[in-house]
Amino acid sequence: MSIETLAANPHTHAPNSVARTMRLVLLALVPATLFGLYQFGWPAIFLFAVTLLGALLWEALGLALAGRAVRAGLMDGSALLTGWLLAMTLPPWAPWWVGLLGAFLAIIVGKQIFGGLGQNLFNPAMVARIALLIALPIEMTRFVAPQPLFSAAAPGVLDGLGITFGGQGYDAMSGASVLDHVRTELGQGHGLDTVLPGVFDPLTALWGGVAGSLGETSALLLLLGGLFLLQQKVIRWEIPLAVLGSIGLLAGLMHLLDAGRYPGPLFHWLQGATLICAFFIATDPVTSPVSRAGQILFGAGCGLLIYVIRTWGGYPEGVGFAVLLMNACTPLIDHYLKPRIYGRDRRGQPLKVAESQPPASTAGARS
Amino acid sequence: MTQSTQTSSQTPTSSPKLWKFHGGIHLPDEKALSNQGPVVEAKLPTQLVIPLAQHIGAPARPCVQPGERVFKGQMIGEPQGYVSAPVHASSSGVVRAIEPHAMPHPSGLPAPCVIIDTDGEDAWAPDRPEPVADFQSLDAEALRARIRMAGIVGLGGASFPSSVKLNPGQDQPIDTLVLNGAECEPYITCDDLLMRERASEVVTGARILLHLLGTGRVLIGIEDNKPEAIAAMRQAVAEQQAQTPAQLEVVEIPTLYPSGGEKQLIRILTGREVPTHGIPAQIGVVCQNVATVAAVADAVLRGQPLIERYVTVTGRGIAQPGNFRVRVGTLASELIAASGGYSGELAKLIAGGPMMGMTLQGDAVPITKAMNCLLALTPAESPDPGPAMPCIRCGQCAQVCPTSLLPQQMYWHARAKDLDKVQDYNLFDCIECGCCAHVCPAHIPLVQYYRYAKNESWAREREKQASEHAKRRHEAREARLERLERERKAKLRKKKEAITPKTKAAPGQSAAVGGAEQSSVSSAADTKTDTAKTDTAGSVQ
Numbered sequence: 001m002s003i004e005t006l007a008a009n010p011h012t013h014a015p016n017s018v019a020r021t022m023r024l025v026l027l028a029l030v031p032a033t034l035f036g037l038y039q040f041g042w043p044a045i046f047l048f049a050v051t052l053l054g055a056l057l058w059e060a061l062g063l064a065l066a067g068r069a070v071r072a073g074l075m076d077g078s079a080l081l082t083g084w085l086l087a088m089t090l091p092p093w094a095p096w097w098v099g100l101l102g103a104f105l106a107i108i109v110g111k112q113i114f115g116g117l118g119q120n121l122f123n124p125a126m127v128a129r130i131a132l133l134i135a136l137p138i139e140m141t142r143f144v145a146p147q148p149l150f151s152a153a154a155p156g157v158l159d160g161l162g163i164t165f166g167g168q169g170y171d172a173m174s175g176a177s178v179l180d181h182v183r184t185e186l187g188q189g190h191g192l193d194t195v196l197p198g199v200f201d202p203l204t205a206l207w208g209g210v211a212g213s214l215g216e217t218s219a220l221l222l223l224l225g226g227l228f229l230l231q232q233k234v235i236r237w238e239i240p241l242a243v244l245g246s247i248g249l250l251a252g253l254m255h256l257l258d259a260g261r262y263p264g265p266l267f268h269w270l271q272g273a274t275l276i277c278a279f280f281i282a283t284d285p286v287t288s289p290v291s292r293a294g295q296i297l298f299g300a301g302c303g304l305l306i307y308v309i310r311t312w313g314g315y316p317e318g319v320g321f322a323v324l325l326m327n328a329c330t331p332l333i334d335h336y337l338k339p340r341i342y343g344r345d346r347r348g349q350p351l352k353v354a355e356s357q358p359p360a361s362t363a364g365a366r367s
Numbered sequence: 368m369t370q371s372t373q374t375s376s377q378t379p380t381s382s383p384k385l386w387k388f389h390g391g392i393h394l395p396d397e398k399a400l401s402n403q404g405p406v407v408e409a410k411l412p413t414q415l416v417i418p419l420a421q422h423i424g425a426p427a428r429p430c431v432q433p434g435e436r437v438f439k440g441q442m443i444g445e446p447q448g449y450v451s452a453p454v455h456a457s458s459s460g461v462v463r464a465i466e467p468h469a470m471p472h473p474s475g476l477p478a479p480c481v482i483i484d485t486d487g488e489d490a491w492a493p494d495r496p497e498p499v500a501d502f503q504s505l506d507a508e509a510l511r512a513r514i515r516m517a518g519i520v521g522l523g524g525a526s527f528p529s530s531v532k533l534n535p536g537q538d539q540p541i542d543t544l545v546l547n548g549a550e551c552e553p554y555i556t557c558d559d560l561l562m563r564e565r566a567s568e569v570v571t572g573a574r575i576l577l578h579l580l581g582t583g584r585v586l587i588g589i590e591d592n593k594p595e596a597i598a599a600m601r602q603a604v605a606e607q608q609a610q611t612p613a614q615l616e617v618v619e620i621p622t623l624y625p626s627g628g629e630k631q632l633i634r635i636l637t638g639r640e641v642p643t644h645g646i647p648a649q650i651g652v653v654c655q656n657v658a659t660v661a662a663v664a665d666a667v668l669r670g671q672p673l674i675e676r677y678v679t680v681t682g683r684g685i686a687q688p689g690n691f692r693v694r695v696g697t698l699a700s701e702l703i704a705a706s707g708g709y710s711g712e713l714a715k716l717i718a719g720g721p722m723m724g725m726t727l728q729g730d731a732v733p734i735t736k737a738m739n740c741l742l743a744l745t746p747a748e749s750p751d752p753g754p755a756m757p758c759i760r761c762g763q764c765a766q767v768c769p770t771s772l773l774p775q776q777m778y779w780h781a782r783a784k785d786l787d788k789v790q791d792y793n794l795f796d797c798i799e800c801g802c803c804a805h806v807c808p809a810h811i812p813l814v815q816y817y818r819y820a821k822n823e824s825w826a827r828e829r830e831k832q833a834s835e836h837a838k839r840r841h842e843a844r845e846a847r848l849e850r851l852e853r854e855r856k857a858k859l860r861k862k863k864e865a866i867t868p869k870t871k872a873a874p875g876q877s878a879a880v881g882g883a884e885q886s887s888v889s890s891a892a893d894t895k896t897d898t899a900k901t902d903t904a905g906s907v908q
Binding site: 020342 | 388389392394473553630634640641642643644645649650715717721722723724725726742744748749750752754756757758759760761762765766769770771772773775776793796799801804805806808809810812814815818
């Protein structure tokens with residue numbers, strides 16, 4: 001079918017492209033990423049670089065094996081974005097091979113096996129994150145408190161190289177993320193009133209001075225990035241609002257019921273991967289539904305699952321699982337939640353004419 | 368023009384409720400390129416090429432001979448059937464030939480045309496219909512006949528015979544006439560200029576149609592990027608309102624492509640939706656383009672058939688863009704020459720607008736009744752989007768679809784040649800406005816895929832009908848043969864009974880012959896069935 005070469009209408013085109021969309025998302029991620037790299041220093045910078053390079057490498061390999069144009073495939077920016085998002089969700093001082101393996105899982109297993117760009121059912125970055133979490137429970141849950149670049153406690157370049165590439169231990173500095181810590185404490189029977197004050201300060205969480213994944217700590221910068229994407233119309237408001245809304249609603253409700261065991265909405269919004277999920281992960285067009293109603297349902301489902309897994313599930317963070325589960329529902333949502341078509345009713349039948357009479361002879365002639 | 372603007376600013380601008388349709392896109396309107404000057408009358412060409420098929424429906428049948436002298440306004444092609452329209456000579460001269468000529472169609476395939484060498488006299492036919500001073504004296508039937516014989520078709524681009532559209536039948540009362548002056552395609556300004564310069568004819572034409580349809584209201588929808596046209600139309604309405612009990616209203620609608628689509632405009636102005644597979648008359652609406660209505664006024668009041676129209680020649684590939692009053696049958700190349708020719712590099716030459724127009728192979732094609740614009744786009748205006756990327760399911764296509772279809776799903780299924788699936792997604796509700804392809808970040812030629820799927824579906828439907836027809840014929844033949852056989856046997860039996868006492872060997876012989884014949888017939892039938900089966904299988908593949 002030589003269809004692509006024909007000059008069909010329209011004859012002009014909006015100045016947009018897949019590469020431009022990807023570039024804008026990357027741009028929106030830059031502030032939060034730079035802040036994360038600054039907070040966690042050289043090891044984070046090395047891990048970030050390895051993960052991104054790995055993603056490009058695996059993408060090139062996948063494209064070559066699939067017999068597609070490698071250069072054009074790399075230039076669309078999708079692999080870079082996947083690698084970038086994955087790196088942002090990794091523990092900042094994880095060894096290099098975690099990044100490389102994660103990139104493999106994301107690009108090859110999560111995307112290329114399905115047929116490449118646009119064909120994957122699951123969000124590639126989340127596929128990698130969850131696979132890594134299950135396969136490497138130690139490496140994937142060892143977080144460090146922020147050690148800003150050039151501060152006294154921060155590792156230098158050589159130490160950084162040692163941590164990322166040399167297997168140099170950093171047990172002395174490692175710890176749990178806030179979500180993990182609160183969960184453990186709650187599990188031991190402590191009340192929130194004693195647990196939270198030590199680890200959760202809304203202001204600190206907002207700008208990002210807490211232990212956590214490489215790019216997830218600064219809620220404020222992620223929020224700004226998300227608002228930028230909304231303003232640029234790269235993403236729509238439905239999914240972010242539904243994710244944040246459903247988490248907020250559930251957290252608020254449970255907090256009202258028992259403030260001693262269930263932290264409020266602010267905690268859930270600002271901690272962990274909530275914001276990066278709402279604006280950057282769940283909004284991935286490939287793996288989310290098309291219709292407005294579908295997107296709201298999808299976002300609400302993500303929010304609900306995140307809250308349920310965090311609160312009653314076996315993992316401190318539920319974003320990855322929630323997104324993957326809702327990704328699996330996307331084809332179903334797309335099938336059932338279709339928009340009403342002009343001239344048809346909700347069930348897709350032609351609209352009834354007021355008087356039920358046979359159409360005039362012109363009807364047949366026109367159709 | 369300034370005067371009319373002032374008048375309109377004095378009249379209180381009523382703001383009736385407007386409805387919205389789903390989606391649509393804002394486009395750079397590019398209208399200032401061509402709407403700066405008045406409409407120029409194109410000069411009489413030495414040769415006219417008048418196609419016999421300029422409308423939806425059966426092509427006209429030529430009713431002149433090569434060598435015959437024809438006059439301006441003389442019918443040279445007569446309508447064949449109800450959904451058809453006549454064509455007229457747009458100037459006087461001699462018919463040189465009736466032969467195929469290149470048409471303004473992407474295929475570049477020729478179609479039958481009457482070619483006239485003009486004599487420069489531009490003499491009107493003596494037998495053209497008498498002008499009518501008072502159209503109220505004519506009844507609906509007479510008006511429709513006049514409109515039909517004037518060859519009036521929808522001038523907005525669809526070119527559907529107007530007389531058919533204006534005959535909704537007694538069982539479908541029409542309460543609203545919608546006039547389409549939206550002109551939502553970028554670049555095109557011929558309706559804009561028509562409304563500025565011929566507003567009173569448009570309003571008079573609307574009154575004729577109101578009289579014809581027995582309708583009490585006309586809504587004239589014009590996009591708000593045409594303030595001069597709106598002002599001129601409001602003034603014309605104010606002048607003529609006193610002459611009619613009907614309510615005439617010019618409605619300013621927001622500029623949003625494709626507001627000028629018939630279904631979209633009806634929704635905007637009345638809030639009603641035309642049922643799928645239906646026509647506007649079913650919901651009490653008839654919609655006509657403003658240029659069509661002006662042509663109705665010309666036909667009824669002046670007895671002038673549709674032999675000329677306004678055409679925009681524009682695009683940055685044209686030296687002096689503008690609007691022309693052009694005789695149907697003038698070659699596009701002459702209009703382009705009259706606009707100063709091409710300037711610089713040309714990416715595409717288009718008949719129509721940039722969103723729904725069709726590319727032309729060359730400019731040696733005639734201007735038809737349906738052609739509203741000749742658009743010469745430079746590479747900067749119509750950049751090559753490059754090879755299509757994979758769909759990233761972003762859903763922007765679904766957001767802009769004015770019909771609320773799911774373009775992306777239709778694309779997947781069209782690409783997979785799954786015609787049933789793509790029809791499940793209501794492929795045939797697509798109006799091919801091009802919004803989806805315009806915004807697609809992957810630059811997928813979506814409209815092309817839908818056209819392909821539609822054509823394949825039609826082809827499949829035709830084959831199905833052909834094979835069903837063949838099957839019916841085959842069954843009828845079988846039945847006939849069987850009947851003949853029965854009759855023959857009965858006759859034989861009678862004969863046998865008549866002669867039995869005399870000869871005894873005859874019955875066995877005749878039975879053997881009968882049996883052999885029957886088996887040969889049935890084997891032939893088997894072969895036929897097999898062929899039919901293979902045909903059907905072939906069509907499925």
